[in-house]
Amino acid sequence: MQTDITGRLLICCPDRPGIVAGVSQFLYNCGANILDASQHSTDPREGLFFMRMVFQLEKADITREQLEKDFQEKVAGPLKMDWHIDYTDHRKQMAIMVSKYDHCLMELLLRWRSGELPVDIPLVISNHKELQQLTEDFGIPFHYLPVDAGNKAEREQEAIRLIKNVNADFIVLARYMQILSPAFVSVFPQKIINIHHSFLPAFAGANPYKNAYTRGVKLIGATAHYVTNDLDEGPIIDQDVARVSHKHAVSDLVMLGRDIERQVLTRAVVAHIEDRVIVHGNKTIVF
Amino acid sequence: MQTDITGRLLICCPDRPGIVAGVSQFLYNCGANILDASQHSTDPREGLFFMRMVFQLEKADITREQLEKDFQEKVAGPLKMDWHIDYTDHRKQMAIMVSKYDHCLMELLLRWRSGELPVDIPLVISNHKELQQLTEDFGIPFHYLPVDAGNKAEREQEAIRLIKNVNADFIVLARYMQILSPAFVSVFPQKIINIHHSFLPAFAGANPYKNAYTRGVKLIGATAHYVTNDLDEGPIIDQDVARVSHKHAVSDLVMLGRDIERQVLTRAVVAHIEDRVIVHGNKTIVF
Amino acid sequence: MQTDITGRLLICCPDRPGIVAGVSQFLYNCGANILDASQHSTDPREGLFFMRMVFQLEKADITREQLEKDFQEKVAGPLKMDWHIDYTDHRKQMAIMVSKYDHCLMELLLRWRSGELPVDIPLVISNHKELQQLTEDFGIPFHYLPVDAGNKAEREQEAIRLIKNVNADFIVLARYMQILSPAFVSVFPQKIINIHHSFLPAFAGANPYKNAYTRGVKLIGATAHYVTNDLDEGPIIDQDVARVSHKHAVSDLVMLGRDIERQVLTRAVVAHIEDRVIVHGNKTIVF
């Protein structure tokens, strides 16, 4: 194995003594060098333990398959772990869905081109044509799937086929203005990241900037979350806010909000790419 | 009149040309030097104009009474203004109501003692005895008005009497954990500042930190607002947030929240003292 | 004159009573409606007064030339004002100079294309070819002026000719990695905006991120300032910071810094475009 390739082990299991020791001893015995580790224990009544360990396999003469098989037998099985290892030489495939606003899409594409987002972007799907040229200028296939009252289920099935065809690891809704059906969401559990243009749970639903204006808040925000069937209720990955005042019309909030949206979405996408997010119930642990 | 005393003129009127000119020319003719001015126009459909002007009267040989009488006749009347002048040599009287938490009260008392809050604090009213000693250590009268299911209306009347007796200009609820009745609120319209321990409109009502924890937000906040009869719905004066993560238990949120609460409440109180807040409908203009 | 065109009057003069009244009365008499006004007085020893007034001329039957002539005679002359009016129907011409880093250039071009920056960009000048394609994709002329030890003075003269030819109102150094000579700077006083990749005055000079890393600071920053002959010492327009920790290598600081640089540069450029910046000595007043 090559230097610089790292594995990222994510674990969830009942909390008990010996987990860190067991896992780290196992990895050491495999010749893996632990580069980083983070833990989290939920409160004692729930009693769950979460861990992320980053390790290097440079000197291991064990294969990944063997390592994972052994890990299940010797460590994960006895400790009742849900676990998963991702390797950095598997470049994640990131599908993007977008409507007409270009700021979030552009932010992702630019950071992708600059190397900041170590992913491939195999396709962009949109229910509008406005962003086709922009997408294709970056050399990325663009699929136009217009949605109307009658064809939504069908279009979603088409989108699912396209996304599966490219083996996408996750989907980013970069201001995609259609509500995805449970049928769609169920195919990609904890794999769809949405950016909502408010500081959730305030101003869920449509027109958050207008509602923020009407309420007269002094901060507006944006929220990146995993999509579930409860609209705007999914596990929050990241949020941020910006200060506003009586001087700002709704259109100013929209403009200011764009900057927060793209920052928050970027941070959430980076965390997801780096396997730093664990979903637990309706909340996230972001290591 | 003495140097350094300034008047603060607050205006609301239908928007039209000539307001700034009219007001500033009037003040100039009175010998008043304009130190600062801020304006705000609402959108054209509503067509309202708001202004705050700070002026010095050092060289005027006109009395305040005459100035205000002339202003009404020559400027405010013709331009259909709601207006008000406050002078800095009228030291505002700030009443405080508090329950058991000391952090907001302490913040106000310390800033008052250091001279940062140019007010008098003629009394503190509490439904608990816990903060009596603290209050009296600052030389401020403390009134214990315990509230139970049967005596709320009566206690509020007692509080109103006490507050009126000291000619309080405004009331700060520094974590006062009783909901004030419409009867109380109506006596002090736009004169009661509350600190709510969430980023409103998220987590209105009781237990905001617990609800923030349950929802898994990544920022917690606090909101200072004027009290109206709609609980947690009054005009917002200031808000702020702090970053939190999965590591924080509810008790951590409470502790972190204390710091935001006292900062936000302080800023709102200072803005109110300096006559920088105009309430318009359910929103504020904070100059 | 058309609705929605506004004039922005910037004033600096000795502080004395009657300035606001004089100016606003003058504008009123011209049929100009004051939309916004901001003032600033320096401390009494210096005794200077600064003002920005935004006004609409929709109903005026006076020409701009006449208005400005009258203003000089009746108001500015007697009050010893330095003043300047800019009209929003004069679309500012913004020249950009850049080297190899694309993030600041890209930010400006995207915001320009989205309409957020109401300017024309008549040209981009670079001492490298890397950003030619990007620039030309936006339909903007790109001039390649490579600089070496022997030709710097000559290249600067060429740049001056190009910039003057397009009547540029101001120049943005969007990470232009050459130090401009006094000969160049003197042609565009208070017209060159630079983004420095540190929180000045900390880490002036070369390699600020490396120096920030070495010093172990917990915040890194960026500073937008007008260029003077004192390197990194010009009047600061805006600054901001981001939190960092021991985990961040120099390369991480560079990446995080990019986001602050583009935000701070954007805010400074917007303030300049909107005539909200007045330079006073080595400081700025940003209304």
Added chain:
Amino acid sequence: MQTDITGRLLICCPDRPGIVAGVSQFLYNCGANILDASQHSTDPREGLFFMRMVFQLEKADITREQLEKDFQEKVAGPLKMDWHIDYTDHRKQMAIMVSKYDHCLMELLLRWRSGELPVDIPLVISNHKELQQLTEDFGIPFHYLPVDAGNKAEREQEAIRLIKNVNADFIVLARYMQILSPAFVSVFPQKIINIHHSFLPAFAGANPYKNAYTRGVKLIGATAHYVTNDLDEGPIIDQDVARVSHKHAVSDLVMLGRDIERQVLTRAVVAHIEDRVIVHGNKTIVF
């Protein structure tokens, strides 16, 4: 041993595989439950590894002395570790030195009284008498050690005696306006926390707010750092900033700065109390 008492192990050693495994296996074998762990590796050329592990000893039947002896023999010795364990049932003794400004002292005392700072404060030393009453109101011994040109060395020796007498674990300079001599500093290496009223390295030395005003910066800051013999050059623990503008006089910066100072100092002191800070060269690792 009692429940809820935790040990905090801090480690620095040459980086190599097996450290996490070795330490966690050792603790597991001792019956210690690992609650939290953080690691940091410096760049490969330097090759150092830092770790903080928090563990519970509730079910261990080994004594602390035995645990530490075994740890040295079996783990720390072979891996060439510098290490240290602190237990939460050792309440740290925090000495405070202060001059005339009360805001930092008050912040520490209030948080101490509210239980936020789990320390004892055995004494406050001051070169002025102004804060004696305040200190004693909190029930804390106050020592007045006035310093003049002739008695500085002597007074420092007296302070050292007082601080040693109460077995202080660390010293907080809560705006102590005397420069400590190398003789003093050498007695408490990495044990003296100072709050400097600027965003270091900007505006080191005296009068930082005045210098910030003169330079026209748009953010002011504060820096908490360990004291070394190089004035204002010690390892930085925490920093923060607040936005300012041309409107703020030096006195406003001082007032705004007070809020940043007390927040930053609090965060640094809490990190120190919780054994989350490791000094490495002139930098800190804050876990």
